[in-house]
Amino acid sequence: MKYEHRLIDKKWQDKWEEAKLFEAKADTSKKKxxxxxEFPYPSGSGMHVGHIKAYSGLEVxxxxxxxxxxNVLFPIGFDAYGLPTENTAIKTxxxxxxxxxxxxxxxxxxxxxxxxxxxWSRVVDTTEEEYYxxxxxxxxxxxENGLVFRDKTLVNYCPSxxxxxxxxxxxxxxxxxxxxxxxxxxxxxxxxxxxxYADKLLQGLEGVDYLPNVRLQxxxxxxxxxxxxxxxxxxxxxxxxxYTTRPDTLYGVTFxxxxxxxxIIEKYRDVITNTEALDAYKxxxxxxxxxxxxxxxxxxxxxxxEGLSAINPITExxxxxxxxxxxxxxxxxxxxxxVPAHDSRDYDFAKKFxxxxxxxxxxxxxxxxxxxxxxxxxxxxxxNGITNKKDAIDKILEFLTEKGIGEKGxxxxxxxxxxxxxxYWGEPIPIVHCPECGIVPVPYEELPLRLPPVDNFQPGSDxxxxxxxxxxFVNCKCPKCGAAAKRETxxxxxxxxxxxxxxxxxxxxxxDCFASKEAMNYWLPVDWYxxxxxxxxxxxxxxxxxxxxxYDLDLVPTSEPYxxxxxxxxxxxxxxxxxxxxxxxxxxPNTVVDESGADTLRLYVLFMGDYEQAAPWNESSMKGCRRxxxxxxxxxxxxxxxxxxxxxxxxxxxxxxxxxxxxEAMKFNTAIAQMMILxxxxxxxxxxxxxxxxxxxxxxxxxxPHICEEIWEALGNGGFCSVAEWPQYDxxxxxxxxxxxxxxxxxxxxxxxxxxxxxxxxTVLSKAKAVDKxxxxxxxxxxxxxxxxPNKLVNxxxx
RNA sequence: GCGGGUGUGGCGAAAUUGGCAUACGCAUAAGAUUUAGGAUCUUACGCUGAGAGGCGUGCAGGUUCGACCCCUGUCACCCGCACCA
Numbered sequence: 001m002k003y004e005h006r007l008i009d010k011k012w013q014d015k016w017e018e019a020k021l022f023e024a025k026a027d028t029s030k031k032k033x034x035x036x037x038e039f040p041y042p043s044g045s046g047m048h049v050g051h052i053k054a055y056s057g058l059e060v061x062x063x064x065x066x067x068x069x070x071n072v073l074f075p076i077g078f079d080a081y082g083l084p085t086e087n088t089a090i091k092t093x094x095x096x097x098x099x100x101x102x103x104x105x106x107x108x109x110x111x112x113x114x115x116x117x118x119x120w121s122r123v124v125d126t127t128e129e130e131y132y133x134x135x136x137x138x139x140x141x142x143x144e145n146g147l148v149f150r151d152k153t154l155v156n157y158c159p160s161x162x163x164x165x166x167x168x169x170x171x172x173x174x175x176x177x178x179x180x181x182x183x184x185x186x187x188x189x190x191x192x193x194x195x196x197y198a199d200k201l202l203q204g205l206e207g208v209d210y211l212p213n214v215r216l217q218x219x220x221x222x223x224x225x226x227x228x229x230x231x232x233x234x235x236x237x238x239x240x241x242x243y244t245t246r247p248d249t250l251y252g253v254t255f256x257x258x259x260x261x262x263x264i265i266e267k268y269r270d271v272i273t274n275t276e277a278l279d280a281y282k283x284x285x286x287x288x289x290x291x292x293x294x295x296x297x298x299x300x301x302x303x304x305x306e307g308l309s310a311i312n313p314i315t316e317x318x319x320x321x322x323x324x325x326x327x328x329x330x331x332x333x334x335x336x337x338x339v340p341a342h343d344s345r346d347y348d349f350a351k352k353f354x355x356x357x358x359x360x361x362x363x364x365x366x367x368x369x370x371x372x373x374x375x376x377x378x379x380x381x382x383x384n385g386i387t388n389k390k391d392a393i394d395k396i397l398e399f400l401t402e403k404g405i406g407e408k409g410x411x412x413x414x415x416x417x418x419x420x421x422x423x424y425w426g427e428p429i430p431i432v433h434c435p436e437c438g439i440v441p442v443p444y445e446e447l448p449l450r451l452p453p454v455d456n457f458q459p460g461s462d463x464x465x466x467x468x469x470x471x472x473f474v475n476c477k478c479p480k481c482g483a484a485a486k487r488e489t490x491x492x493x494x495x496x497x498x499x500x501x502x503x504x505x506x507x508x509x510x511x512d513c514f515a516s517k518e519a520m521n522y523w524l525p526v527d528w529y530x531x532x533x534x535x536x537x538x539x540x541x542x543x544x545x546x547x548x549x550x551y552d553l554d555l556v557p558t559s560e561p562y563x564x565x566x567x568x569x570x571x572x573x574x575x576x577x578x579x580x581x582x583x584x585x586x587x588x589p590n591t592v593v594d595e596s597g598a599d600t601l602r603l604y605v606l607f608m609g610d611y612e613q614a615a616p617w618n619e620s621s622m623k624g625c626r627r628x629x630x631x632x633x634x635x636x637x638x639x640x641x642x643x644x645x646x647x648x649x650x651x652x653x654x655x656x657x658x659x660x661x662x663x664e665a666m667k668f669n670t671a672i673a674q675m676m677i678l679x680x681x682x683x684x685x686x687x688x689x690x691x692x693x694x695x696x697x698x699x700x701x702x703x704x705p706h707i708c709e710e711i712w713e714a715l716g717n718g719g720f721c722s723v724a725e726w727p728q729y730d731x732x733x734x735x736x737x738x739x740x741x742x743x744x745x746x747x748x749x750x751x752x753x754x755x756x757x758x759x760x761x762x763t764v765l766s767k768a769k770a771v772d773k774x775x776x777x778x779x780x781x782x783x784x785x786x787x788x789x790p791n792k793l794v795n796x797x798x799x
Numbered sequence: 800g801c802g803g804g805u806g807u808g809g810c811g812a813a814a815u816u817g818g819c820a821u822a823c824g825c826a827u828a829a830g831a832u833u834u835a836g837g838a839u840c841u842u843a844c845g846c847u848g849a850g851a852g853g854c855g856u857g858c859a860g861g862u863u864c865g866a867c868c869c870c871u872g873u874c875a876c877c878c879g880c881a882c883c884a
Binding site for chain 1: 801802803810813814819823824825839863865878879880881882883884
């Protein structure tokens with residue numbers, strides 16, 4: 001047989017679809033397996049081969065699971081709300097709905113041409129009314145439970161996209177979408193109180209099987225720290241509250257620092273004598289971008305507050321208060337106690353401003369730099385003599401609590417989720433602003449709150465959503481009192497719809513709830529979730545948060561959505577750079593499918609290297625995969641009555657074992673290599689039986705299903721190879737009857753010897769000693785030690 | 800600065816976790832076949848050496864009968880986070 005991909009790709013894709021072969025049916029008599037890949041954002045440029053790699057991993061696992069008899073749910077959908085589509089609409093004048101529909105059509109056809117075994121009957125599209133109705137519903141539930149609030153604070157703002165962004169969307173001080181520099185702006189926005197779940201999100205990581213660096217990144221992002229809150233009395237009748245992780249250094253506090261935006265400056269304007277200088281400094285800081293504020297400025301800046309001072313609660317000494325931008329309003333209380341002797345930032349600041357530096361921990365040289373290590377406590381009253389940091393902290397906490405000065409506290413780096421976007425293409429936030437009643441949620445029965453059609457998607461110049469211009473949408477009656485009221489015109493961020501899509505897959509058409517209890521009880525949790533590392537501190541955190549919220553309401557059956565999480569590495573362009581339209585190094589899967597076939601593409605993206613590692617695309621390297629499939633097709637001509645040799649039979653069992661195990665470990669490259677070894681050996685031998693070829697194609701079928709179906713059919717087997725039984729291996733038959741030992745003298749390889757597998761140690765040793773190439777190295781020497789590693793090697797230590 | 804990772808032929812990469820380094824694939828070379836190109840098949844393919852052998856997993860040491868793997872130091876690159884108190 002010849003591998004004619006143009007004929008067989010289409011042929012089998014049609015047959016699978018006709019037979020509804022990959023449609024999942026809840027069948028409680030069977031063991032379920034829910035494998036999930038991150039649904040794509042349907043962008044205008046279509047998919048590139050990176051998407052194919054991202055889906056191919058669990059595609060292979062899912063196909064293997066079906067063959068192992070599992071009831072598999074392997075769904076796909078589209079995360080279609082978001083800025084790029086809206087920007088395309090602005091540029092081209094085509095409505096986002098139209099843009100989205102076109103893109104989804106394009107993505108669907110690309111995915112189908114690769115032959116993925118998705119359940120196409122369960123496709124979800126986050127922009128469909130029947131879907132976003134439930135996104136809004138969950139939002140209202142959160143509102144009802146106090147997890148939604150409005151606040152006017154400093155927010156991340158992208159001047160180019162004209163939107164407020166969450167912390168997660170502005171990592172590295174850059175806009176996640178356009179990579180522009182983020183600025184800080186004071187604005188009133190909607191927040192989701194994700195910090196309420198910070199501890200649960202952290203603890204939940206204990207019980208799931210995430211890739212170690214996925215877990216670590218989430219832990220770092222949540223950023224839990226334990227320390228203490230301490231109140232410092234002021235020279236007015238008030239106190240300044242700080243957070244510290246080092247309450248043990250309290251005796252070394254010689255000044256305090258507050259963030260430029262700290263409210264205490266406004267509060268005591270009449271007491272402070274240098275308000276002009278402070279205002280000027282604050283204005284200067286506000287001008288600095290995040291980048292300048294955090295990366296460039298090594299030199300500490302600040303201004304002393306005149307007229308306002310604090311008392312160190314434990315030494316009772318009066319200490320000055322400074323304003324400096326190395327303290328952030330967004331973390332802790334926006335104020336710190338400064339211990340220059342034992343904190344390098346405070347040290348730099350104290351040096352520059354000529355403030356006292358008092359050593360309270362021995363071990364360093366504070367005339368040179370801050371000492372941050374451990375040591376004996378000195379100059380520290382009740383703490384003197386303690387040599388252990390933990391003991392010192394325990395003791396001082398006890399002391400602070402007793403005196404009512406402070407108490408133990410916990411802080412997180414994670415911030416609440418800024419949730420509204422001043423844009424059109426997103427879920428409308430179901431909230432009404434009533435002049436009488438204030439903020440009123442839209443009643444559940446009025447959902448979905450539909451996104452109205454508009455002609456102009458350009459955001460307003462003052463950062464208003466395009467929806468603000470649609471009077472028929474804005475003007476409404478208050479659901480509570482009936483008075484004339486106005487709707488919220490901002491929309492939800494891109495991450496809203498993807499925060500619960502895996503739930504909808506279990507019951508995608510349900511009109512009465514986001515998914516039925518029965519469906520979720522059967523399918524959840526997601527057994528295996530694969531996606532990109534870039535989503536670990538965004539989508540993954542957000543969706544775990546939503547899921548845990550729903551769990552607390554007893555609306556979902558599991559506390560964690562995903563039992564296992566892995567991540568694939570990028571496919572780089574052939575130039576070794578990240579694939580991007582602007583670089584022109586993008587590879588379109590359709591081109592590859594046209595020229596070389598879907599199976600070749602599938603095989604190559606998994607063969608090119610470690611699945612978790614980035615690897616550059618290499619056109620000619622792919623030829624090896626094509627050649628392998630050509631040879632696979634041609635195996636049909638070697639089918640003869642007689643079976644293979646015992647050696648080859650052992651190799652078949654070894655191959656079944658290795659492919660079976662390697663797929664589970666996502667070591668697809670070595671699984672494929674093993675099948676190549678087997679096919680090479682079969683060609684050397686010159687023939688095989690029908691049954692043996694049947695084993696081979698079943699092993700290969702998760703990777704290259706089209707050609708395997710074709711061969712399966714040609715062999716006269718009934719049914720589909722895609723759901724045929726996964727081959728079993730016999731452990732006993734994976735062992736060769738003879739073993740080759742390496743023979744070393746003094747650790748150096750001198751020869752090899754083939755012995756019977758059941759030869760005992762002494763037999764092997766004496767055979768090894770007789771090896772021609774070994775004899776000269778043993779002659780005239782005394783063997784003082786014989787090392788014997790079963791099935792591997794022998795080593796003679798001689799003198 | 801903190802955290803994580805990587806470093807192996809001309810290239811993509813393997814190595815059962817301390818046991819024959821370079822499996823598998825690409826590229827290259829020679830040969831066979833072919834009118835020719837292509838495709839296919841065979842053989843070779845770490846460096847060095849005529850050979851026996853010697854040397855080889857970023858670099859320098861160490862432990863061990865034996866190290867890509869463990870330890871100490873060091874260099875380079877990649878990815879996160881970043882004045883987090």
